[in-house]
Amino acid sequence: QVQLVESGGGLVQAGGSLRLSCAASGRTFSNYNMGWFRQAPGKEREFVAAINWSGGTTSYADSVKGRFTISRDNAKKTVYLQMNSLKPEDTAVYYCALTPRPVRLGSGPRYYDYWGQGTQVTVSS
Numbered sequence: 001q002v003q004l005v006e007s008g009g010g011l012v013q014a015g016g017s018l019r020l021s022c023a024a025s026g027r028t029f030s031n032y033n034m035g036w037f038r039q040a041p042g043k044e045r046e047f048v049a050a051i052n053w054s055g056g057t058t059s060y061a062d063s064v065k066g067r068f069t070i071s072r073d074n075a076k077k078t079v080y081l082q083m084n085s086l087k088p089e090d091t092a093v094y095y096c097a098l099t100p101r102p103v104r105l106g107s108g109p110r111y112y113d114y115w116g117q118g119t120q121v122t123v124s125s
Helices: none
Strands: 002-007 010-013 018-026 033-039 046-051 058-060 068-073 078-083 092-099 119-124
Touching: 002 092, 018 033, 018 092, 018 119, 033 068, 033 078, 046 068, 046 078, 058 068, 078 092
Parallel strands: 010 119
Antiparallel strands: 002 018, 018 078, 033 046, 033 092, 046 058, 068 078, 092 119
């Protein structure tokens, strides 16, 4: 089993930045791909970014490319999402997730088996 705990969400003005963290415990963290997803009210959960086990390969949704950066520190069992130039449409609950499956980076949420509880990000205009 693995447990994931997100932190770092909050309220920020448009154009601002936030850094989300996701700390893992339990299962061997460094062997698996990790992803960030978000869900806005009334919408489906959507892919934001993903990173492979070594951190050498990343994937981003078109809506966040050039603004968000995903990274990981396997020694700390933590994955990060640096969010810059935030927009009101980035407002959502952000979730980190782990997949033990050999799926393509950028795959949808149904391929991820372990989820954190989510952290709220609100961007005011």
